[in-house]
Amino acid sequence: MSSTVSDNHKSAQQKVVLIGRPNSGKSLLFNQLTGLQQKVANFPGVTVELKSGKMKDLTIVDFPGTYSLHSFSQDEQVAVDAIYKALDSDETSLIVCVLDASRLERSLVFGLQIQALAKKHNKGFVFVINMIDDALRFGHEIDVQGLSAELGSPVFALSAKTLIGLSEFQQALPDLVEQQTCTPQNVSENHDEVITQSRHLAYKYGMNANVVLKQQNKIDQFLLHNWLGGIAFMAIMFLLFQSIFTWATPLMDAVESGIGILATFVSGALPEGVINDFLNDAIFGGVGSFLVFVPQIMVLTFIIGLLEDSGYLARAALICHKPLSFFGLSGRSFIPYLSGHACAIPAIMAARTIESPRKRLITMMTIPLMSCSARLPVYALLIAVFIPQTQYLGGLVNTQGMVFFGLYMTGIMTALIVSFVMDKMHFADGDKSEMPFILELPSYRLPHWKPLMYRVFNSAKYFIRRAAPVIFMVAVGIWFLGYFPIHEGGLENSYLGHIGHFIEPLFEPLGVDWRYGVAILMSFLAREVFVGTLGTLFGIEGADENIAGLAANIQNDGLTFGAGMGLLIFYVIALQCVATVATIKAETGSQKIAWGLVVGYGALAYLMAFIVNSIF
């Protein structure tokens, strides 16, 4: 057989492609092979983009997990298209299909489909049975040679988690890429035949599934119990939001005092004047006051990652399916909603896993109401100003955490109400292709700490990189407008003061003065800008005050309780994020929907803030 990937390609980059079903431990295998610590997806749709890394002179590409070549939802279509593209590419020299040792039959159906394709495209092909430690734990050893003979392709058994068999596979990889001998011989393309064959092979070589399931069922009996499961679900969610506040506090204090020390040091070293003022007000006051909230984002990402990797998220989706259907959503809307609390952008993309186009659209349109991490700085600041820190139950519950929880709940309730209204108004009803709900519940697993920590640090890096330039520019711009023309009347008579007084009537009904008005307007770029802008403004006003103590500054400034609560509600509802608007536009393909949401949620937020301010 002549190989298309011939000698002249040897020196060029040769690609090894990893393909497998979701939850087959594919991403962890990828991490172990390349040493690149990437995110391990434990739920369909989480791995959306292709990741690649190097192993010696080979390029390893990790593909999104797919159940089948017959795509069902949009994110599967993306993955399937990518697989076909890779098969057509000359650079691809080897396809590695990852199977799950504890679920051999299911993974073989997809594996055999891929094998047939690889043969058609004349590519090298090898099976990897991952998570062999699961099988060994239950005393089952897989006859690799026998299976390999029947499949007509090499088979490796390994565990990406415990590293059994991994080095053997790594050593064999370069040879497998070189030789084309692993091109499969006898494969069937008939759908029913594939299913029969994988059943036969799984029966002969696979492990008795009952043992694995027994342990899983025991946990499920509790976590999926009619009311115990519900209580557990509520408890987990409550602890999640509490911990954002309690666990992150020491870290936040550390960042805050770090910035304070740095600011004191820098301003002490520089002579007094415009430059010193600029660094103090715009950089430390503006940009610095937002860095304080990065630890909270990390804690939130950590807990969501923990739930996802342990296998609980799929259960949560199941528990939520019936309640969410009442509001016109699907159980699958739960995962985008939850990750929307970290950031709306990946959440909107994760909504691709929702099979029903209509429910997907409603989910995407309501995700911006989830309190994302960009709101955290605003919430945290205003809560610190107005809510005293009182602890109960040995620090497990505190009043500030309770208010936080309340704000998150307000966002979720608003989203549900909006969904319900859209559903009842037969929004996008033209899309009749309703797809039913089907979801695999993965086995419970102990999360692997390395990829989880990588993910946590990545979220912080991503957040800073995305927000910092905007905040920096706004802080500099605001500072410039607020600082000049130099002094006499102070901030009131600066350029910014004039602009602010011009727009003040718009914000008067909300009970806030022009400085907050400017901050609100600026935060339509990104919410966290609110804190940076206020930090800069108060920095200009009170030259001798402690820079990091923005909350204390606002407290002394005498913002009323009602106005503060109104601001909080405003930030719960308003869609203030340029990146989210762009993502919604890209995913829905509709400019009208994207900007309609900005206007609609903006008006609703203004109205609610007005009502709250009038009541208190």
Next chain:
Amino acid sequence: MKIVLICGQLIMLQNTVWELPTKKSAKIVGLQNGLSVAMSNRLKEMGFCDGETISCLKQCPFNGPKVVELGGAILSIDKEIAQNIKIKM
């Protein structure tokens, strides 16, 4: 199997997974005819094939999804799907 008399005609209603009580098992005997090709292919790939044993682990309250065990995997399916899978108890 239920036999129902409607408008003077005898109609036999096949049992489906939706009628499978919790903690009971049954053999799958096929999928309903009205299903789309994509849907029935997917169901087969997920393991809903003739002769497979399916057990119901849980029925969520208020006609919520069913949790079933099938071919070593645990799946959750809603009413629409469950009613399309024919079983023999």
